[in-house]
Amino acid sequence: MHAFLERLGRAAARRHWYVIAGWLVIVVGLFVLRSAFGGTFVNNYTVPGSESSAGVNILNKDFASAGGYSGSIVFHAQSGTVAEHADVVKSTMDAVGKLPDVVTAVDPLTTSQSAYISKDGTIVNAPVSFSVVPASLDKSYVGKLDAAVQPARAAGLQVEYGGGAGQIGKQANDGPSEAIGLALALLLLFLMFRSVVASGLPLVAAVFSVGGGLAILGLLAAVKDFPVSAPTVATLLGLGVAIDYGLFLVSRHREQLDDGMDVEQSAGHAESTSGAAILVAGGTVVIAILGLYVSGVPFVGALGLSSAIVVAVTVLAALTLIPALLGLAKLTVLNRNDRNHLVHERELEAELTDDAAVAAHRAQERERRDSKHEQSAFARWGRKVSDRPWPYGIAATLVLLVLAIPLLSMTLGQLDAGTDPAKDSSRKAYDLVAQGFGPGANGPLTVVVQLQSVSQGDRQSVLNGLASTLQKTSGVAAVQPPSTNSAGTTAIINVIPTTSPSAAATEDLVNRVRSDVLAGQKEPTYVVGTTAGYVDFTEKVGSRMPWLIGAVVLLAFLLLTVAFRSLLIGVKAAVLNLLSVGAAYGVIVAVFQWGWGSSLVGIDEKVPIPSFVPMLMFAIVFGLSMDYEVFLLSRVHEAWIATRDSHRAVAIGIGATARVITTAAAIMIVVFLSFVLDDDPTVKMLAVGMAVAVLIDASIVRMILVPSVMTLLGEHAWWLPRWLDRVIPNIQLEGGTPPAPREKVLTGNK
Template identity: 35%
Template sequence: MKALSRFATRHRWWVIIGWIAAIVLIQVLSSSAGGARYKDDLKMPGTDSQAAADLLAKAHLAQQSNPTGTLVLHARTGTLTSEPDGFIQRADKAVCGVKDAHIATITTPWGQVACTSSDGRSDTAPRPDLLSPDKKTAIVEVAYNEAKPADTTPKVVYDHLKTLRSHTLQIEFTGDSFDSVDAPTPVLSPQVLGFLAAFVILAIVFRTFGATLLPMISAAAALGSGVGLIALLTHVMPVTDFTSALADLMVIGVGIDYALFIVTRHRRNLLKGMSVEDSITAALSTAGRAVLFAGITVCIAILGLCALGASFLYGVAIGTAIAVSLTMLASLTLLPAMLSLLGRRALPRSQREELPSDKTVKILLCVIPPVCVLFWALYLLQWALRPITTRRAARRATSNPTPLWTRWATLVQRRSVIAGVLAAAILAVLALPFFSMRIGHPDQSNTPASSTSRKGYELIQEAYGQGYNSNLQLVVAGPRATDKTYLNTVTDTLTGVPNVNTSSITALPISKDIALVAFKSISSPQDARTVDLVNHLRDTALKPLHPDDNTKIYVYGETAMFADFSASLSSKMIYFILAVVGLSFLLLMVAFRSVVVALTAAAMNLLAAGASFGAIVAIFQWGWLSEPLGLGAGGPIEAFLPVLFFAILFGLSMDYQVFLVSRIHEEWVRSRNNHRAVTVGLSETGGIITAAGLIMILVFSGFLLGNGLTTKLLGLGLALAVFLDAFIVRPMLVPALMQWLGNANWWYPAWLDKITPHVTIEAHDEPENTIPANASSLRPDPDKVSEH
């Protein structure tokens, strides 16, 4: 780390120019490649849904699996018994000739348009089943000609088809493909709001413009290069569209935090009297090592998502890990280079004036003879007044109150049992809703009430019943698929199954050995009864219909696919959690040479994760404050959110744990006094951890203003998690537990010490000769720290 620091400070301009060149090059390459091409890759090996999708693809019927969107037409006056205002022809002209719309067919109650080419269409028979019983509402199904349309495609379709609205015809767009399609563009993006919030907090903490700006520049550099690399990654592998928002969220949060810890340590070193270069080196050898360790831990936790076997999450994990790695690299290279340029201006003017300036005075005396007399006069005056200024400084020192975090650390030490029990009780109560969490796929009722997706969903619900929004199919494959008698048996069996809307059952042979049977549930797509229906059909109702291997019946459709996805991830979640926790435990154990510290860190992080996710269940699933926060009416938790949330949260929690415990361990190595180590560590890092936590809370909360339920839930959940971590777990629970455990914190068996590699987060060879004798006043007085 010293070599890296020396290189960054001595070749600072080359480092800065190198970063600028890298960002420009990455952005140019990204633009040359056509920008980002986000797409989903939802594959679930071993499930019925995947088997049906593979079967259709093998039979060259993959278009049956292509995504669809739903238009809801509602007559403000009269009925829709006949086609309103030449809708089919107008829709044909609106989108069939638009290249970026990628429309295959538009199916209406009055006929179908097949966009076979830019100048050729074919009409088919009407679909009266798409007209509601009261004839006032109609469904128009839009099918895409691509299995994975670009994320901009639904917006193009929406922009062209919304022009068909009139004062007599209401048209709304619903379904997953049209989610957030009409969301307004905020005046300030969540990223900009995050930077503004960070700027305000950093200005309060540092009280100097230069030091305030540097963490933001470091995060911006990582963001500029990271987003470009993620855009390039989308051309190599499938990357879902919320990856960019997640990477932005992580880079702004951890990037500013990492820089905050390094700059704070650098400023403290300057106040001890170190030179700028030595101060930067010492900061990187301590806080920089912690940043490196914390960043690696975050990347490991996020990349652990790849172990779930869900291809949908591969791009998310790799893209976010790339962004965090660049954030860590910027903090360890670009930031030291800029700190070197800033020099002592990293401190406020009042503190710079108090620093020794003997070297500056000598240079001026030698170089500028005309002012030598003036400097000597000032020097003699300062020497003559030294007793007076010394007495005044002493009086100020004795009259100044003990710093807030020193008082808090002392209080936690003296009342460790009360602080620990109180913090644990708060977390335990908040974690209770977690045990009622239901995994599933939220439907369009969880979009804002003003959105076209929610309006369309509610129009369908009122006209057809809530189950009409479900999308279920039976894929019959085998020699009996075209046998009308067999298909009648299948539909008759389906009719007798509870929670099936019998009027929605439609059988359609599509090839010589494949037939589709479409149907709807009575319950809504996100209802637990709909998932039970899928499981009942597979496990019980349909089993007697395919006793041999000649003909198979698969339950398919979007609703079944999401049910399979949820079940697949839920079954692997425990192994993922154990893997991430176990690996983090090993890293902390080796780094701090302590089994107890690593064990308590893992337990605290699990408790904090449970509490924060319990709050999410209460807010979203139970519906507490769900509507005011723009999260809709409340519903099940998206299947991939718990694992994604846990990976990110565990990584961020490890950040704060590393920064706190590394300082405690550093003091423990020096004094071998656990009570003093915990008190000093908390008093010196508590304020920075809470300031960093506050920055992250504001950054993450800003994403509630963004689009998409996933991004909003991640922002809300991470904001709550960081609040609990930075204001309850680290300043209360962890130090209280470490005070109570005493020297047992540092228990490490000798046999284990021999077989594990020696890795240290802190450097214990700081240049102490550059520290003034009175520097100890910057830490709590050991005589004032009660020990028991």
């Protein structure tokens, strides 16, 4: 692998214009194809094999007019009643019914369904069903809706879009978040490199790779369902890892230039060392998030696939585009002081008599640099921790355990339109419906009943009896009269809960109706609807979470065992990563579920944690932690091989890597936090959770727990049974033997 990466890096640096032009053509071509043939993103929460899924399939087959995707047009009379405008409401609903993709649009004022009219007559919740997922419709469709309801608004009625209709045209706009994240990342890179060119290279690669990955994702959306939030989550993750991978390579390259390598040599060697670490770490991230398919839920799996695609493209860009940009930049990747120092060193070397003297001089320079690393503030901190590993290790562990305490009260559930920004039509419709009909009207349950086995004369009595039983059930606010299909073989009964869709009591009601009320029915029955579907979704994801944790932890253990030829390194990483992820979960619960500081990220009320958020966070964070784990421990291992002194190896490893790891972590944190500007609460949770996880990993874990544990383990940290040593492959992620310098002078590198 190392030889291949070395050749790849050198070739990319040597033929840099071809590589850069190739990336430009490919990315532009992908965007053109995306514009011509790309698909749309839709949220499909269907859980194959679940009760809600089976019930929806029956409705679509036998009772199509009751199926489809629901929404509503909410009318509000701020003075008088809506009935005073009956003619304009009728013409409005007729116009809505003629829009593309609308199956039915019911005017409650002309039917006996008074359940859609509030008791005081000021609010009407007119049901609409669509043939497609409403969220897949773009903003131009909102314009068509606005035109259809304009007569009602002109008559003085407030008209808002509820349910699925409120999600139309809500495609995310990540532009501001991306701009802020990139600007802050550029600032941090400049503070580290003190070179505009070196700071810009990782950002250029990030824009190319994330843009190309998103274009591929858009093309795949034409043949496969991807969630609406998939591009945002993929961008959030892709920008973070792309900039970090670029940082690792550029940092290594600059260090090697200082050691006397020419540009092409250095690009190749950086590729074979840091590039190998990136390949392994990036591959781990990809495999970990593809592990989301363990959930058995297409929505969650597709969310992982979308992020995996973008991360895979960022790894490819790191291994090809970054070396090409290094070849183009030549020595301008160094700041002026470093270039002047390098010129001075080469002038000194030109006066030396032979290559052996040059090599000795450069070895002296490397020793000086390593000594500087060992005496840095970070290295002094590492020695301080190593001198008292027990107190520091226990204190750090207690901090993580305290942060994880809120995890014990985590409530998994669903988010509803009540968490949307107050300015959104969906939020206004939600509040109006709750005001006029109670909070449960925003998430009605639908009981589907199959009547094929019931005689025609008994069907109505069976339905009336079931409706009566449902009405008496605790937690039910109202039950609407049953309705049947034209053949009389399939019926639906709409049930309005007393609590909102996101309330735990509503989930309890769904389970109670299924297990107690409907269990005694002879006829096949199903509870369906958005709320019931979310309940099935949450239960499925929750039941599969242990499988994901086991699979990802095992993957990390195997990778580190092979990479460092040690069993205890893998065990240590698994335990520490579980602690840091648990602490991040605790912060998420405290901020969003308990409401501690949630207003700072644009959430004004307490909200439950969507069931897929912990699963997605675990896969991503565990994968990302491998970046820092590999980067730090490879240097510690390199120092251990050279010194056989565990205390000194920890100090050297931290001194050599802490600045890069700290900068990389800071970049990820600012990129992640920039996405709290997104209106979607789920994206906010992921942004905050992943930022906190990276902060904990780069500070408490890498700067305290890792040196504490490594010191306590001593030489045993690198223990591997002999029989296993003979079985596993021998690879090096960092610290391979550098090639001999080819030149004494800077010929061709200016």
